[in-house]
Amino acid sequence: MNASGEVVLRIIGPPFSGSVQQTGAIPKSAVLLEIASDGSVFAYSGKVEYGQGIRNSFTRMIASTLEIEVADVHVILADTARVPYDRGTTGSASTRTVGAQLFRAANAAKNELAERKDSDGSGADTDVVEIEISGDEPSPEEFTRLTPHMGAVRIDGADRVTGKAVFAYDFALDGTAYGSLIRPPSIGAKLVRIDSARAAQVPGFIQLVQANGIIGVVGETKEAADRAVSFVRTRWDETGDDVSDWSLPSALKDLGSDPVSLRDDGDVSAGLSSGARLISGVYYAPYVANAQMEPSAATAEWGEDGSLTVWCANRGPFTERAYLAEHLGIDAEKIRVIIEEVGGSFGTKSQSVSFEAAVLARESGRAVKISYNRHEEFSTSTVRPAALMEIDAAVDQSGKLVAWDYTAFHAGDNAFRGRRGADSPYDAPATRIRVADSPSPLPHGSYRSLGGAVNHFGREVHIETMARELGIDPLKFRLDNLSHPRYRRVLEEVALMSDWESRESSDGVGYGLAVGFDAGSYVAQVARVVVANGTIVVERVDVSFDCGQVFNPDGAINQIEGSVVMGMGTALWEEVEFDGGRVLNTGFGGYRVPRITDVPEIQVKLIEDPSNTPTGVGEPGIVPIAAAIANAVADATGKPVDRLPLQPQISAFSS
Amino acid sequence: MEISINNLTHNFEVNPERLLLDVLRQEAGLTGAKYGCGEGNCGACTVLVDGEATRSCITPVGSMVGRNVTTVEGLTAGGELSSVQQAFVDESAFQCGYCTPGFVISTTALLLKNSSPSTGDIKSALNGHICRCGAYVRIVKAVQKAAGNPDHGTSL
Numbered sequence: 102m103n104a105s106g107e108v109v110l111r112i113i114g115p116p117f118s119g120s121v122q123q124t125g126a127i128p129k130s131a132v133l134l135e136i137a138s139d140g141s142v143f144a145y146s147g148k149v150e151y152g153q154g155i156r157n158s159f160t161r162m163i164a165s166t167l168e169i170e171v172a173d174v175h176v177i178l179a180d181t182a183r184v185p186y187d188r189g190t191t192g193s194a195s196t197r198t199v200g201a202q203l204f205r206a207a208n209a210a211k212n213e214l215a216e217r218k219d220s221d222g223s224g225a226d227t228d229v230v231e232i233e234i235s236g237d238e239p240s241p242e243e244f245t246r247l248t249p250h251m252g253a254v255r256i257d258g259a260d261r262v263t264g265k266a267v268f269a270y271d272f273a274l275d276g277t278a279y280g281s282l283i284r285p286p287s288i289g290a291k292l293v294r295i296d297s298a299r300a301a302q303v304p305g306f307i308q309l310v311q312a313n314g315i316i317g318v319v320g321e322t323k324e325a326a327d328r329a330v331s332f333v334r335t336r337w338d339e340t341g342d343d344v345s346d347w348s349l350p351s352a353l354k355d356l357g358s359d360p361v362s363l364r365d366d367g368d369v370s371a372g373l374s375s376g377a378r379l380i381s382g383v384y385y386a387p388y389v390a391n392a393q394m395e396p397s398a399a400t401a402e403w404g405e406d407g408s409l410t411v412w413c414a415n416r417g418p419f420t421e422r423a424y425l426a427e428h429l430g431i432d433a434e435k436i437r438v439i440i441e442e443v444g445g446s447f448g449t450k451s452q453s454v455s456f457e458a459a460v461l462a463r464e465s466g467r468a469v470k471i472s473y474n475r476h477e478e479f480s481t482s483t484v485r486p487a488a489l490m491e492i493d494a495a496v497d498q499s500g501k502l503v504a505w506d507y508t509a510f511h512a513g514d515n516a517f518r519g520r521r522g523a524d525s526p527y528d529a530p531a532t533r534i535r536v537a538d539s540p541s542p543l544p545h546g547s548y549r550s551l552g553g554a555v556n557h558f559g560r561e562v563h564i565e566t567m568a569r570e571l572g573i574d575p576l577k578f579r580l581d582n583l584s585h586p587r588y589r590r591v592l593e594e595v596a597l598m599s600d601w602e603s604r605e606s607s608d609g610v611g612y613g614l615a616v617g618f619d620a621g622s623y624v625a626q627v628a629r630v631v632v633a634n635g636t637i638v639v640e641r642v643d644v645s646f647d648c649g650q651v652f653n654p655d656g657a658i659n660q661i662e663g664s665v666v667m668g669m670g671t672a673l674w675e676e677v678e679f680d681g682g683r684v685l686n687t688g689f690g691g692y693r694v695p696r697i698t699d700v701p702e703i704q705v706k707l708i709e710d711p712s713n714t715p716t717g718v719g720e721p722g723i724v725p726i727a728a729a730i731a732n733a734v735a736d737a738t739g740k741p742v743d744r745l746p747l748q749p750q751i752s753a754f755s756s
Numbered sequence: 757m758e759i760s761i762n763n764l765t766h767n768f769e770v771n772p773e774r775l776l777l778d779v780l781r782q783e784a785g786l787t788g789a790k791y792g793c794g795e796g797n798c799g800a801c802t803v804l805v806d807g808e809a810t811r812s813c814i815t816p817v818g819s820m821v822g823r824n825v826t827t828v829e830g831l832t833a834g835g836e837l838s839s840v841q842q843a844f845v846d847e848s849a850f851q852c853g854y855c856t857p858g859f860v861i862s863t864t865a866l867l868l869k870n871s872s873p874s875t876g877d878i879k880s881a882l883n884g885h886i887c888r889c890g891a892y893v894r895i896v897k898a899v900q901k902a903a904g905n906p907d908h909g910t911s912l
């Protein structure tokens with residue numbers, strides 16, 4: 102039992118609805134909702150709140166369904182000791198799987214309470230009643246009933262504007278010691294010698310730890326630990342593999358695996374050599390950083406019985422627990438992971454920080470907190486893999502695509518990431534899609550839409566380049582080759598929003614279009630840019646977005662605006678630079694991200710279509726934006742674009 | 757050394773070189789001001805010093821003697837959100853909320869000086885802040901909304 106009062110009603114069932122994620126360690130039946138004798142309601146989910154607003158939508162939905170105050174609803178998220186198993190908060194699916202299931206649970210509770218009232222009116226029944234609900238895929242009608250229960254204004258907003266919200270970086274236990282790490286100066290460097298004699302003289306020094314591949318100092322305060330680290334003398338053997346971005350992008354292909362075919366329709370070779378017009382392009386997107394505002398932090402405490410509790414900020418408490426169990430060599434059942442408020446996560450927040458805190462805590466016998474500084478965050482965090490994309494496409498006299506041959510080389514040995522968004526929606530009868538992976542010189546990880554935004558950059562820039570070469574309007578060229586009705590609808594809608602037909606490009610002013618698909622949703626964007634005095638300014642972005650039924654329009658628009666802003670950074674400035682195995686731009690001075698004066702006017706139109714089940718809103722908005730901006734810059738300058746980021750290329754050209 | 761924080765006098769026995777942000781978070785237990793970069797580039801650590809928006813991550817605590825420091829916790833007089841805080845909530849001007857205290861403080865400082873800022877004034881006052889979640893469109897709306905309401909939560 103989790104609720105503190107006496108539980109009178111408990112709803113159990115699968116933690117997700119639909120077939121999605123009904124695999125592996127996910128229980129067939131778990132406690133989803135409890136009602137206590139004092140009327141308070143507890144709901145449980147392994148999902149993480151990292152800014153997308155699920156705590157808000159779940160709380161409001163339950164309160165509204167049961168017709169009680171939001172203050173009486175307690176949504177317990179992401180604590181392995183209290184919530185059902187979850188694989189992690191990814192794929193923009195929380196609302197349609199967990200939200201729908203909690204809605205079903207709340208309705209079951211409501212019906213039971215109504216029946217009880219009818220039957221004896223006293224309500225003094227003290228036995229716990231358990232009701233089991235199904236995990237069937239919700240019908241469109243169920244989603245329709247769910248929608249009005251979701252509210253817009255965030256119930257957790259007050260805690261965020263007053264400083265009450267406790268992020269992992271803020272979390273503290275009484276008597277915690279602090280860890281500070283000694284890191285290799287370059288990727289792969291091996292420690293040859295270490296001398297901590299002077300460090301041990303620093304007031305507050307507790308211990309130098311060398312264990313499980315981690316080297317760090319534990320101190321009474323963060324300041325003491327940091328200061329002690331500055332007195333530790335080390336000598337390193339640097340591998341001499343001169344890992345640097347100078348070898349990119351060509352190394353991606355030269356060292357890449359054999360491409361894996363994801364689709365091979367028709368005869369691509371015949372189509373490409375059919376005498377139709379062949380247009381080829383090669384595109385490159387560099388490594389980019391998540392650079393979320395809260396750097397990695399975790400606190401770890403061991404119990405006398407060998408149990409471990411970790412407070413951290415990650416997208417999946419159970420995956421974190423499995424990682425810790427494997428790396429520490431202990432039973433997962435002995436580990437409790439509690440996710441605090443998460444100060445941004447667009448892919449992975451470091452798992453290693455929890456592990457580092459656990460090792461330092463185990464060795465020192467103290468609870469230990471580790472909080473990275475910004476330079477550590479930039480130099481050790483996983484980054485979105487760089488990719489090289491090769492496209493050959495052939496068009497006939499009437500402007501119809503006959504063949505589309507796409508090969509992408511994504512850095513990193515995670516084929517799943519590079520495949521996202523690689524497929525083409527265009528009608529070419531001969532279509533081949535191949536994706537290869539390539540050794541990654543930097544630690545690589547997830548990023549909003551995984552490889553989706555990268556693949557869309559290559560494809561949508563190539564489509565627009567073709568249209569320009571053929572002298573066909575880019576909107577018409579797309580519509581002539583795209584029969585999928587939902588793609589067509591977002592394109593037609595964004596053309597209206599942006600007044601596409603009457604746009605006036607000129608020297609220095611350009612418009613770019615791009616269309617995409619991610620996490621089940623369709624999105625089209627038009628960017629208007631001005632290029633003057635060697636500077637690109639994005640003035641306006643129109644977005645039409647089809648995510649089927651919409652639960653919370655304002656929350657969706659917030660996510661889409663954020664995706665546009667984030668993707669705009671990758672289009673214009675962002676690139677992780679590295680040389681000799683060292684990341685070079687490890688601060689916000691060297692790694693430029695969008696600021697408030699950079700932000701364009703953003704118009705978002707949601708195509709709310711109740712005949713389609715709800716799909717993702719957190720990621721799809723980022724997939725077309727870099728291409729839309731690149732296409733607009735090409736339109737403004739008359740020069741084709743084939744790589745990101747754009748601003749350094751314009752600066753180099755104009756200086 | 758004696759420093760006034762949120763109208764309370766604190767007595768710290770710390771090295772005056774220590775950074776105000778560390779002292780606020782670790783000695784005073786006020787974690788509303790956030791660490792984002794530690795070098796004055798992101799605004800997450802912003803506090804008011806005698807009504808001026810100040811980056812606490814690059815400010816030695818020793819320079820605060822005799823000054824009034826206000827953190828985001830201190831804007832909430834008697835449990836009521838200030839107009840700036842309320843406007844950020846009403847406009848959903850955040851996603852994760854990690855950057856929010858910094859933006860709220862700088863907005864408060866702006867409105868103390870300029871009660872009807874133009875959009876350009878708002879953007880230039882907040883350009884030292886990073887919101888990686890990209891809530892900027894809403895942040896501008898929240899500031900405009902708060903500007904319509906004179907109670908900025910501090911009498912400084």
Ligand code: FES
Pocket residue numbers: 790791792793794795796797798799800801802811812813814
């Ligand atoms: S933490 Fe002070 S400006 Fe970034």
Ligand code: FES
Pocket residue numbers: 152394444445849850851852853854855856886887888889890891
């Ligand atoms: S709301 Fe997440 S950084 Fe601004």
